[in-house]
Amino acid sequence: MPFHRMNDNILQFRRTSQESEKPKVRERKQRSLHPVVRRRRLIWLGAMVLFFCWAIVELIVQQVHIWDREKILAERKAELADGQRHTKELKDEIKKLHDEKYLLELAHKMGFGKPGEEVYSTGDD
Template identity: 45%
Template sequence: MAARSKSEKVLAFRSPHIQTAERKKEPAKSRQTLHPAARRRRFIWLGIMLFMLSWAVGQLVIQQFRIWDKEEVLAQKKQELAAVKQQTEQLKREVRQLNDTNYLLELAHKLGYIKPGEQNYQEHHE
């Protein structure tokens, strides 16, 4: 947008053809270079940001490996727990059987004990 004249306070839109023609008349502006101090500040800022980003990514990778290790340990512990639960159930069954007098008598006969007046016959395996 540009004013038609200084006395008029009304802005008018330029057509795209005029803009390109005016651009052709203007000398090509060379790229402005930054002051060395500003360039140095930008590089320092960029370096700090890259360092922070690489540190954050590194921490994420390290944490992921730790998680995988802990998941392996957890899976092993779950297997151990299942084995211990199974052993516990087996021992509970044995305790229930040991509280049964008929089972105790059967065990005693297997070990060679007899009641008074009974005869023990040993099986011969050939």
């Protein structure tokens, strides 16, 4: 049989039945792994499985934290909107307090009046 390299596909000869049995025996021997190699592969596989399990658990835990933070953020945004609405109401009230007619109306509601003016309360307050 001529010399044959792995990358050289030009010359290929068929083997006879006697020659083809021998490599199968060799292949069987090569297929069985040495116990040290098998142990290393199992340890590597176990380490990878543990790593991926840890990564999945961390992703789940982080997602739960994100959901909790989003819930808190939504609550804070609602509080902020409520505070802004209250601030706007107070600013509107301040603007009204600068108006003399409004101040006079509030004074009449509290039972005050101008000198010489009689104030009647109807009890509708």
